[in-house]
Every structure is written in structure tokens, then in C-alpha cells.
Amino acid sequence: MFEVSKSLCSGQLKRATGASLVLACLAVLSGCAGVSNGGSSTQSAGTLGASPASLSFGNVTVGNSQSLSETVTNTGGSTVTISQVAASGSGFSLSGISIPLTLAAGQNTTFTVTFAPGSAASASGSVTISSNASNPTLTIPLSGTGTTAVGQLSVSPATLDIGSVTVGTSGTGSGTLSASGASVTVTAASTSKSAFTVSGLSLPVTIPAGQSVPFTVTFTPQSTGSATATLTFTSNAQPSTTTESLSGTGTAAVGQLSVSPASLNLGSVTVGSSGTGSGTLSASGASVTVTAASTNNSVFSISGLSLPVTIPSGQTVPFTVTFTPQSTGSATATLTFTSNAQPSTTTESLSGTGLAAVGQLTVSPATLNLGSITVGNSGIGSGTLSASGASVTVTAASTNNSVFSVSGLSLPVTIPAGQSVPFTVTFTPQSTGPVTATLTFTSNAQPSTTTESLSGTGTAAVGQLSVSPATLAIGSVTVGTSGTGSGTLSASGASVTVTAASTNNSVFSVSGLSLPVTIPAGQSLPFTVTFTPQSTGKATATLTFTSDAQPSTTTESLSGTGTAAPTYSVNLSWNASTSQDISGYNIYRAVYTASCGSFTKINSLLDTSTLYTDTVVVDGTAYCYATTAVNTSNQESGYSNIVSNVQIPAP
Numbered sequence: 001m002f003e004v005s006k007s008l009c010s011g012q013l014k015r016a017t018g019a020s021l022v023l024a025c026l027a028v029l030s031g032c033a034g035v036s037n038g039g040s041s042t043q044s045a046g047t048l049g050a051s052p053a054s055l056s057f058g059n060v061t062v063g064n065s066q067s068l069s070e071t072v073t074n075t076g077g078s079t080v081t082i083s084q085v086a087a088s089g090s091g092f093s094l095s096g097i098s099i100p101l102t103l104a105a106g107q108n109t110t111f112t113v114t115f116a117p118g119s120a121a122s123a124s125g126s127v128t129i130s131s132n133a134s135n136p137t138l139t140i141p142l143s144g145t146g147t148t149a150v151g152q153l154s155v156s157p158a159t160l161d162i163g164s165v166t167v168g169t170s171g172t173g174s175g176t177l178s179a180s181g182a183s184v185t186v187t188a189a190s191t192s193k194s195a196f197t198v199s200g201l202s203l204p205v206t207i208p209a210g211q212s213v214p215f216t217v218t219f220t221p222q223s224t225g226s227a228t229a230t231l232t233f234t235s236n237a238q239p240s241t242t243t244e245s246l247s248g249t250g251t252a253a254v255g256q257l258s259v260s261p262a263s264l265n266l267g268s269v270t271v272g273s274s275g276t277g278s279g280t281l282s283a284s285g286a287s288v289t290v291t292a293a294s295t296n297n298s299v300f301s302i303s304g305l306s307l308p309v310t311i312p313s314g315q316t317v318p319f320t321v322t323f324t325p326q327s328t329g330s331a332t333a334t335l336t337f338t339s340n341a342q343p344s345t346t347t348e349s350l351s352g353t354g355l356a357a358v359g360q361l362t363v364s365p366a367t368l369n370l371g372s373i374t375v376g377n378s379g380i381g382s383g384t385l386s387a388s389g390a391s392v393t394v395t396a397a398s399t400n401n402s403v404f405s406v407s408g409l410s411l412p413v414t415i416p417a418g419q420s421v422p423f424t425v426t427f428t429p430q431s432t433g434p435v436t437a438t439l440t441f442t443s444n445a446q447p448s449t450t451t452e453s454l455s456g457t458g459t460a461a462v463g464q465l466s467v468s469p470a471t472l473a474i475g476s477v478t479v480g481t482s483g484t485g486s487g488t489l490s491a492s493g494a495s496v497t498v499t500a501a502s503t504n505n506s507v508f509s510v511s512g513l514s515l516p517v518t519i520p521a522g523q524s525l526p527f528t529v530t531f532t533p534q535s536t537g538k539a540t541a542t543l544t545f546t547s548d549a550q551p552s553t554t555t556e557s558l559s560g561t562g563t564a565a566p567t568y569s570v571n572l573s574w575n576a577s578t579s580q581d582i583s584g585y586n587i588y589r590a591v592y593t594a595s596c597g598s599f600t601k602i603n604s605l606l607d608t609s610t611l612y613t614d615t616v617v618v619d620g621t622a623y624c625y626a627t628t629a630v631n632t633s634n635q636e637s638g639y640s641n642i643v644s645n646v647q648i649p650a651p
Helices: 019-029
Strands: 048-051 055-061 066-074 080-088 092-095 101-103 108-115 122-131 137-147 152-156 159-166 171-180 184-191 196-199 205-207 212-219 225-235 241-251 256-260 263-270 275-284 288-295 300-303 309-311 316-323 329-339 345-355 360-364 367-374 379-388 392-399 404-407 413-415 420-427 433-443 449-459 464-468 471-478 483-492 496-503 508-511 517-519 524-531 537-547 553-563 570-573 582-592 611-614 622-631 643-647
Touching: 048 122, 048 137, 055 066, 055 108, 066 101, 066 137, 080 092, 080 108, 092 122, 101 108, 108 137, 152 184, 152 225, 152 241, 159 171, 159 212, 171 205, 171 241, 184 196, 196 225, 205 212, 212 241, 256 288, 256 329, 256 345, 263 275, 263 316, 275 309, 275 345, 288 300, 300 329, 309 316, 316 345, 360 392, 360 433, 360 449, 367 379, 367 420, 379 413, 379 449, 392 404, 404 433, 413 420, 420 449, 464 496, 464 537, 464 553, 471 483, 471 524, 483 517, 483 553, 496 508, 496 524, 508 537, 517 524, 524 553, 570 622, 582 611, 582 643, 611 622
Parallel strands: 055 137, 159 241, 263 345, 367 449, 471 553
Antiparallel strands: 048 066, 066 108, 080 101, 080 122, 092 108, 122 137, 152 171, 171 212, 184 205, 184 225, 196 212, 225 241, 256 275, 275 316, 288 309, 288 329, 300 316, 329 345, 360 379, 379 420, 392 413, 392 433, 404 420, 433 449, 464 483, 483 524, 496 517, 496 537, 508 524, 537 553, 570 611, 582 622, 622 643
16 A cells, blocks of 8 residues: 655645555656655666767778777666677677676776778678667667778888998998788889999899898998988889988098917927917908017017018918027017008917926827737737937836737837837737727826827638639640640638639630538649630630638639641652653542542642642541653553551541
8 A cells, every 4th residue: 555745746645545546646756856655766767878979990901900999888877788789780890798788877888899891892880789778779880991901111221321331342231121011012122322232132022911021232432431322112012112221431441450360379388499380461451561570578589571561452471480488487478560551550469388398208100000810810010109308218018908018118218309219019819809908108208108099800710712823824725625724722721612613714614623612721622724715816714713711702814825726738759750751740649548549639730740749638537649650642650659548647
């Protein structure tokens, strides 16, 4: 049951009960300045406000984006619940707000609106906020324009000072061109003064966005004094020209004199003797004339310079410093060169140490390798001990490995300064493998011990195979027949197994060896070489035996001469016929076996002499011969006495 206070309303209401009273009261309350309702006052409804009222993103390059903040505030008296927030329009989006969102009176919330244009064009849209506020729909207009990306070209450094450069020479400086926003194509590069030139760019050159290319500026002054210029790059960037300020100073050529090394240490030198060191004077920029050279300590002296001396630019001259200490201890000095260079004096620091005369003992070689020696055998090597500075007395010599021993020294022995004595090291390996040792000589030298490194390798016994004779000459052999020569294979060191024997000429062959064959150490085996020439003339070959010896092949030189088979003939003679009018003679021949066979005339023309040579005979055949006399009437006599069984040798 509700009660309306009479004092709060301008109208007169009677007390009533029930729902009808409630409705009547509400109608009255709407026109009242203040209403009491159960003891509480009413509040104004919540209202949303936006700041800024609209968002303009301006120009944004396509492919890029821009974000702006927006704040929404509950300016009313009651709580407002935002139920929805949405962005419309191409390229616009929201972030940074979670829905639903409740704002008490006076509270606000901030979120982000982003514009990312997809094309080069104007865009518009809005952010719509739905809530239970007195203004249930709040609209925030959005606008922006997408633009095409345009590259920018920058140069670094903006000002390039190449510094001082001698007239007639060149100096360089480095710079960098960088592109941003979009790729940039540089089409030209020029300077406003010819003393400055640009290089290192192959134009046109396209620089991708975010990347750089280097270039070089060369300054070649033609006169003294400062020079400036502007280096201009032309491109498709915005703006189309990019500039760099250039500067440099041309200077007159002035020679500079330098000495090397800057500090020269002549080391330790025995008092009373001398040590030397080398240095070099160099001119640059221009020729330099050196007029004097001096030291501030007489134990150091300079030589090798004929003063005054002019050194052309870029060239050098050598000199020598001699250190002759008069006492022990360190010594220093300054060597000063006077010249027309800039500056006029050039110095070098000198140092050295004077030593008392003490003998030094050296051994040569420092490392003595006695090589590979078969176990049980010995190998030797030679060395030399030398004294310097003063005489040295050697009192002992020893090795730390008994397979090495030293001899040839009758200790103690005194070696005068500058002289040497020889010694011998013997290596007798007891097992296979590498062996090392140190040979130590004890003396009164400084230091008191001098060492030599020793090494050698013990090797297992390996057989050697030798052939005798080294050259086997079989002599002359008739072509088609064979001749032989004998040789011997001998093993030493260890037994040797021969696995093959061959020649590089087929007219020579080897026999008498049943391969493989093992020859015990100290024993020999014979073999035979057969020579069967196929043509006349000298023939040579190499007979090679392959074995497990060291080396694995053993050779023998072979030679022989092929000779033609002998040609046989039968010389016949007879007594002249006593008959009258004899014109000549005919010669008859028959083959003899057990007796003479049928005779055949062998002369083609009548033989007017009593001599005849039968050149057409067969080797290994026996013949019978007879003659007849023929008179001028061409009458022929009977056979003369018959010569039978004339033997022609077999081949």
C-alpha cells in the first residue's frame, strides 16, 4: 500500500488503497519536482557520450594501417550496459573492448579503431554502440583515404667531408643510399664540381624498401684550399632529388720520412764484440733529403747511408746499426735522422744488452734421425759440437735409451771458441718400431747441458733378391734356332719367395724355375734364359722376377743377336780334257742317298773354264758331281770321274 504526501504534490489526493491508487500516484509524480517513494529519491537515466565525436584517419598508404583511440563515457545518473559495439565501412576494425560492458555513472571506456585501406580511395564508416542508455544507439562517424605507397630516398651521411688530400692525389669517402616506403629507382648521380666524382653505383639501380646500397665519392684536388660540392641523386622517389654536401681540402705535397722498425733491439752481444741490426728509411708524399744521422750513445753507430741522400716518394733506403757494448748490462739510445721532411727529425729507439764472455755449446744437427735399421744390426749418424764466445770443456755425454750410444769423444774435451769436434751416434734396435732418445752433453758452457734429439726405427729383417749376372748376353744365334744363357737368383737377409718371372720381349724366355719357389737366405737357384731370334739384328729385354723381397721386383738385362742362316755352295774343279777342239764343259749333279741318283745338268751355259760353283744346294743334303767335255762339233763326252756323297751341313 502506497501513500503520497500531500505536501509533495500540488494536487489534493485522498488516501486510497489498492492498485488504483498506485496508478493515480504515478500520474501525479510525473509532474512533481520531488516524490517520496518509500523514503528514496529517483535518479536520471544513463546517457553515453563519445570523444572525439568522429574519427578521421587522413591519408594512409595501402598496405599500412593507422590506429586511433575512442573514449565512450556514461554521462547520465544510472548504470549503462553496452551490449554491442560494431565497426562498418571498408578497412575499419575495432579492438580493445570486451562486450557486454557495464559503465557506472561517470565511468568511461577506451578502445581502438584501426584503418587499413585495401585500395587507394576514400573510405567512410562508423562505429555503432548499442546499450540500455537513454540514447540506446550511439554512432561515431569514421573517415580515411587509402593512398598509393611512394618511396623516399635518403643519403647518409648528409655531409661527407673527405678531409685533406694532397694536390694531384685522390682521397675517398663512403656513403649509403637508403629507400623507405617503397622501392626507389636511382637513375642519375652527379656532382656540382669536377674535383668530386661518385662511383660504386651501376645506374639505374633499384633499391628495395628498407634496404641500402653503398657508394664512393673520390676527391681529386687540382689546387690547394678547401673545396665544396653538392652530390645530387635523381630518382622516382618523393622528392625526385636527394642531395649530399661534399667537402675536402687540397694540400700541397710535403714529404714525410718514416723509419722502420720504430724500435730496434740488437739483442745480447758479448762485451768487446759487435752485433748489427737493419732498418729502413721511407719517403712519402714527396721526395725527402736526409742530411744527418746521429745517436746519443756511442756504443751504437749507423752505417750504410751516404749523406746527404735524397729518397724519392714511395721509395726506401736501408741502413745498418752496430752495437758494440763496452760493459755488461742493457743499453739504450735514440737514433735521430735530420731531413727536409715534415717534421724535420725522425727518430728510432735503439736497445741492446752487453754480456760477459761465456762459452756456448751447440750441437749439430739439433735432431739426428738414424733411419730404419734391421733389428740386430746397427746404424750410425754423425754430429758436431761447436763452442762460441769462449772455450768450452765437455765433461760427459749420455743418452736416456740404451739402443743409442755415443762415441768418438775422449772426455773431458776442451773445444776452443770458434772450433768444433765430431762425434758418432750408433743405433742398435732391439725390436721393431720407432725409437727416440735424448743425447745430453754436460759442459761448463751456459747453459750447462746441451741436447740433441735422436730417433730411429727398428725394422724386421726383409729378404733381398739378387740376380747374377746383372746383364746376360746370349751372343749370336741363327734366326730360327735358339741359344741359351744361365743365371742365378740369390736370397740374403731372409728367405725370399719368387712368384713370377717374365720378359718384355717374346724372343727371350726363362726356364728352370718351378714357381713359386722359396730361396732360403744365403742360398741360390739357377735358371736358364733361351733366345730364339725371329729376325736378324740385336735384341734386348728385361727379365723381371717378382717376389716378397724388398724391393718386390728384381731385374736382369738380356741381350742377343739374331744372325742369318749360313748359305752353302760347292766349289768344283777338274783337269782339262786332252782332246782337240774342246769348246767347254757341262756339269752334272745327282742326289746321293746310298748311291748316286740320276744326274741332271746344272749349268745353263757351256763352261769354258775348269771351275764351277754350285750355289743352289739344300742344307742337310748329299750330292754327286760329274762333268763332260763338249767339242766344237757340239759332241759331248761321257761322264768324268764321279765325286760322290758331298755333304751339305744341316742348319
